[in-house]
Amino acid sequence: MDLFTGFLFKGLDQDQLAKIAAISIEISMQNGQKLFAEGEEAKQLYILKKGAVELMTGAEHNLQLPISMLRDPGDIFGSHALIPPYQYSLSARCEETGTLLNIECSTLKKLMAADRDLECIIMRNLAQHFLERLTETRQELKTHFRVLLKSMRS
Amino acid sequence: MDLFTGFLFKGLDQDQLAKIAAISIEISMQNGQKLFAEGEEAKQLYILKKGAVELMTGAEHNLQLPISMLRDPGDIFGSHALIPPYQYSLSARCEETGTLLNIECSTLKKLMAADRDLECIIMRNLAQHFLERLTETRQELKTHFRVLLKSMRS
Numbered sequence: 001m002d003l004f005t006g007f008l009f010k011g012l013d014q015d016q017l018a019k020i021a022a023i024s025i026e027i028s029m030q031n032g033q034k035l036f037a038e039g040e041e042a043k044q045l046y047i048l049k050k051g052a053v054e055l056m057t058g059a060e061h062n063l064q065l066p067i068s069m070l071r072d073p074g075d076i077f078g079s080h081a082l083i084p085p086y087q088y089s090l091s092a093r094c095e096e097t098g099t100l101l102n103i104e105c106s107t108l109k110k111l112m113a114a115d116r117d118l119e120c121i122i123m124r125n126l127a128q129h130f131l132e133r134l135t136e137t138r139q140e141l142k143t144h145f146r147v148l149l150k151s152m153r154s
Numbered sequence: 155m156d157l158f159t160g161f162l163f164k165g166l167d168q169d170q171l172a173k174i175a176a177i178s179i180e181i182s183m184q185n186g187q188k189l190f191a192e193g194e195e196a197k198q199l200y201i202l203k204k205g206a207v208e209l210m211t212g213a214e215h216n217l218q219l220p221i222s223m224l225r226d227p228g229d230i231f232g233s234h235a236l237i238p239p240y241q242y243s244l245s246a247r248c249e250e251t252g253t254l255l256n257i258e259c260s261t262l263k264k265l266m267a268a269d270r271d272l273e274c275i276i277m278r279n280l281a282q283h284f285l286e287r288l289t290e291t292r293q294e295l296k297t298h299f300r301v302l303l304k305s306m307r308s
Binding site: 057059060065080082083084089116117119120123124126127128130131133134135137138140141142144145146148149 | 211213214219234236237238243270271273274277278280281282284285287288289291292294295296298299300302303
């Protein structure tokens with residue numbers, strides 16, 4: 001159960017975690033392997049067990065901007081698979097050969113439909129997670145704006 | 155019930171909407187009035203009934219960057235009051251004298267604790283809302299990045 005420590009699982013009890021562990025499948029990933037691409041239909045959620053995964057977004061032509069590097073066991077990605085429009089907003093690529101836990105979201109949704117408490121907690125965790133990312137991203141936008149202002153003045 | 159049409163209330167039934175309407179208080183706002191400031195503890199949720207409200211973020215010194223202008227009856231703002239760290243991430247100012255519905259979030263949280271279904275739906279709506287804002291904000295960042303690249307090349 002050591003891997004179910006990420007933001008999505010905060011506040012779940014041991015029984016609820018055991019139900020999620022039971023629907024998780026261990027898969028391996030190879031250095032350089034593309035796990036999913038921005039814009040693709042999102043059906044799978046991933047938990048990092050070993051190795052590293054980079055999340056990126058396409059800026060123009062073939063240029064990919066790095067968003068974050070996941071290295072800690074328990075790190076979660078692909079959570080867009082739980083929220084409409086069920087589409088990955090970033091691309092994920094293996095940066096160091098390792099292991100993932102893979103959760104089919106249609107199965108997780110069935111668990112949530114049968115356990116409203118589980119659904120509530122997961123949705124609250126998701127809302128908080130997206131809000132944190134939003135706050136960070138707005139902060140970055142402000143930094144860009146300040147740089148732009150500075151360059152206009154100089 | 156015509157005002158309870160915003161993103162937060164999507165999927166709620168008439169009974170649930172009636173419970174929320176029962177804890178809403180109508181207040182007036184005057185042109186230029188500050189409703190809340192970025193960084194303040196968030197305790198209140200607002201629904202626009204009449205008039206207009208601008209949401210802004212502080213960029214540097216006294217400069218406020220406009221984020222959005224709310225003009226449609228039913229528009230919701232202040233939803234950060236429902237998610238930790240319970241802090242407004244934007245400032246809100248009345249731009250056209252009008253009327254708001256005000257909801258004390260501690261009271262709404264009591265409603266949600268008593269009705270798990272209501273909580274689940276509201277949390278799912280919040281997660282989707284923050285995800286949409288995040289996608290938009292990342293898009294803006296990419297636009298800035300492209301402009302920067304272009305200016306470096308020219």
